[in-house]
Each structure stands twice: as C-alpha cells, then as structure tokens.
Amino acid sequence: MKNLSKILLLAFFLALLILPPFLDAYVVYLLNIICISILVSTGLNLVTGYAGQINLGQSGFVAIGAYATTILMTRLGIWFWGALPLGAVIAALAGFGIAVPSLRLRGVYLALVTFGFAAIVEMILVHWVSLTRGPDGLAVPSPQLGSITLNSDLKMFYLNFSITVLMVYIAQNIIHSRVGRAFVSIRDSELAAQAVGIDLTAYKIIAFVLSAFYGGLAGGLYAALVMFISPDAFSVLESVIYITMIVVGGMGSILGAIIGGATVSLLPELLRGLKEVQEFMFGAILVISLIFLPNGLVGLFARFRKAPKIGE
C-alpha cells in the first residue's frame, strides 16, 4: 500500500514534468499559478495552520518579495538567482518585524495587525512612486539560466515546479522536526508549551519569518512569471484568498495547503464569465465550505477513510 502511493506520487510528478510541452499555453500558465499559490499557502500554513498565529498579511510578504526581486534586478543589476533569494530574505525580515507585535497579541488582534501591515504595504507600493512607479507598475526582466532565457510560461513552469516541490519538501521536514512540534504545541496550548520549556518568543518569530520567506519567494517567482507587477496584484484581498486556501484545504496539513492552493487558485478560472458572478460564486463557495467542511477538503478525505472501520 505504501509502495503504491509512492509509485502514484512518482507517476504524478513524472506526468507533470513530461506533459506541459504538449498542453495548451493557458493550462501551463495555470500550472504556474498553482505552483506559486501552493508555495504561498504552504508558508502561511506553517504560521497559521501549525503555529496557530493568524496571519492576514501574507499578501504583504508576497508583494515585498515580488518588488524586492524586481528592483534588485533592475536597479542594482543583480542576477535573478541572487535577487530571488534576497527578495525572499527581505520579506522574511519584514516577517520578523511583524512577529515582534505578535509576541503580545493573539487571535483577532494579531489578525488586525497583520491585516494593517498588508494594507500599509499596498499603500506604500502605490505612493512611493520613485521606487515602485506607483500604480503604473514595473516591468520584470526574465531570468537567465546559462544561455536560456526563461521567458515563456513553459520554461518558468519547470523553475516554479522544482522550487515548489523543494520548498514543500522542506516544509514537510520542518513540521516533523523539533521546530514543527514546537509550533503545534504552541497552537494547542501556549501555557503547556511554555511549561515544557518551549521558547514561545523564538518559535513565534521563526514561524512568521518562515511564512514570510515562503511568501516572498512566491512573490519573486510570480514577478518573473507575469513579467509585470503593479500594486493591484497584491491587494489585501489576496491575503484573504491565501487564508481561504489553507482553510478550504485543511489547516495544519501539508497536503491540505497543497490541495487548497490548487483548488482555490483554480476557482476563479473555473468560474469564468462575468467578473461579478465569479466573485459572487467565490464568496458563496467559501461560506458554504466553511460551514459544511470545517476541516477542509483533507478532513473530508480523512472522514471517508476512517469511517467504515468496525470494532473501533
């Protein structure tokens, strides 16, 4: 059984590696978006799903990653392969800055601070015209890999896909490490965590920094994919969508973040047509899934798997 799922997973990866050149360009673009969404939701899942610290500011980190990567490339002429991690590190530094108030706040108040952070980032992007060119946005140069320019969605897909797989793998390892177990214990009971000697301050900061790093990395990749960034791609609303991903998928589950990232980022595409109808359906699906799928899609699967056992 365990072998079977391993083989299936391998086959799935292989399919994703081999198929894209034969797929419609639009589908390849969507695959890219899914990868980037999964990256964001995996990061968010670390801080919110595992460590239990509500973060409504993820769009701010994504924005910082995207703008930092772009500006490092265009203004300072840094190579993409340096600018991308640097951008993520800058986002992580911002995460550090947000983690400091999180030491005092919890629940709704923390949600407010992070929400305010994302809103401020968005406004800075609009108003700091000399750096960000405001609402006009910035053109993003395509990354170079040796003599190849990653200027198509197809080429970007291989980059996005490999980074996403790598980062999800890292997240998986973090979860099963000392750090991950500390996150969960903080989420379940701060008091108990403290009693067994977990340094709340340090781990909360780590959670935020990690989440921001994932967000920033996703932002840099997004910028390179769409080749043009402007503040409206990083509105506070996006933060809500990211939270939706981990809720719909199932919080505190790596698979949940993946499923959530994939489905929620596809949702607007499936609901094409009039934009108003699309938003309406999005809201409705979200409310309905919150009410009827309290543990997300992953919870739904788990229920099916566990239910029929007799004698338990």
Added chain:
Amino acid sequence: MILQILVSGLTSGAIYALIALGFVLIYKSTEIVNFAQGELVMIGAYFALLYASFHMPYYFIFLFAAISAFIVGILINNLVCRPLIKAQHLSVVIATFALSFLIRSLIRLIWGSQYYSFASPFAEKTYKFGDLVISPQNFWITVISLIIMLIFYLFFKFTKTGKSMFATAQNQEAASLMGISISKVFMLIWGISSGLAAISGILLSPISAISPYMGIIAIKAFAAAVLGGFNSLPGAVIGGFLLGIIENISAIYISSAYKDILAFLVLIVVLVFKPAGILGTETIRRA
C-alpha cells in the same frame, strides 16, 4: 482655523463612530470581528437609493433603509454565524470576509460599478457661527449621529432587551443562566449593528458617492474602534471622533495623500503599544 478643523473632524468622526459601534457591539458579545461591516454600510446607502427611487420623503427612506439593513443583519446571523457557532474562530472571521465578497458582488450585479449620487435633503445654505462655517450636510450628519448614539445609550441603559444584551456581552454563561436567550440576543445584535452601519451609509451618501467600494470606510472605523478600545462602546465613540480629528489635522499639516495610511498607522501603533486602546480593558495577556 483650528476650530474649523476640529468641526470638520467631528463630521467624519461621527460616521466612524457609528460604524465602530457596530464593530464593537458584535465583537463584545459574539467575539466575531465582522469584516463585512463596510459592506453593511454600503447596503444602507443602496437601500436608500432604492427607496429614493420610489420618491419617498427622506425620513421614510431613512427608516426603511435602516429596517431593511436590520433584517439583513439577522439573516447573516441566522444563515452564516449560527451554523459556525462551534467552528474555529478563524473560520468565522473568514466567513465574514467571504460575506463582504458576496455582498459587494451582489450589489455590482444589480447596480453595476458606476457611482450614484443621492440628493441631499438638507438646505444648501451654510451655517455661520462667527468665523466658523459649517455646511448643513456636516451639521446634520453630526447631529443625527449624536442622536442615534444617545438612543443607543438609552436603549442599553433602560430597556430590558438592552440590558439583556449588555449582560450577554459581559458574561454569556451567567446571562443564559438568568434566562436570557443567547441566540435571540445574537440575532438582535447583528440586526442592530447592521442597522447602525446602514444609517452611517445613508448619512454618508450625500457627501460621498454611492459605489460598491464605499465599504472601504469601514477600515478606518475599524482603526477608530481599536483606538478607543475594541471591547468598549464609549471607546468606539471616542475613538471615532478622535480619528476624525487626527485625520483632518494631518491632512492639513502633513499631506492629504497619506490620510488613508494614517488610519492603519494608528491601528498598528495602538495595537503594538496599547492594545487595549483608550477605554478597553486589557484582555490580551502577555504570552
């Protein structure tokens, strides 16, 4: 000059205060932060627009719009919040976000994205008190808001329903042991705070255009509520007026471009340095 700034600050402050009251009312009793509060403001304005198209007198428009919003609030409670009563906290917060999506897109489906204006029922002539010039709009907005707040206060202080709502906010368990129906109170609370939001939307509509995006104002009211203390009703009022005044002062002495950021700066500074706000009680324990 400074007096003039204060007075115009009071007008926007009055609106913030009304919306902030709605936020605090819901939070205090149900512990939900209603992120759809801005959309309820917008709904009020659109209801007013709808009833105005029937050529009703202003006070009827006002009354009907407020009652309609009251019903919307109750619907939200019954259809969304009640099923989620045992869910995780985050789920409910996200549900209100989703609601704001829903309401905004519904309004755009019906009325489109264009801006509507709403004829002002008040006289055109400005009032003058010495050097002070007040437009009748601003004057009446402030006066009506103050009257609503007074009614609100009297309701909580002297009616049985009001008292039971207050008791629920203070201690749910004890209140239900005293025979108060918590679910009825929650319903009323959603109705009332939705009504309050709608009233501020109606008052706002003659001075700002009616559009699906007018709910943005709730973010500022939110900052106001935090400034005053998120679990204090008088705090919401004080925070509202204070934010209105701070905003107007900074618009004149610093720059009006940063007026919108200011609300968030206030929000973060208050949350970081004094999370309980001006009048709120400290419920946030140090970790």
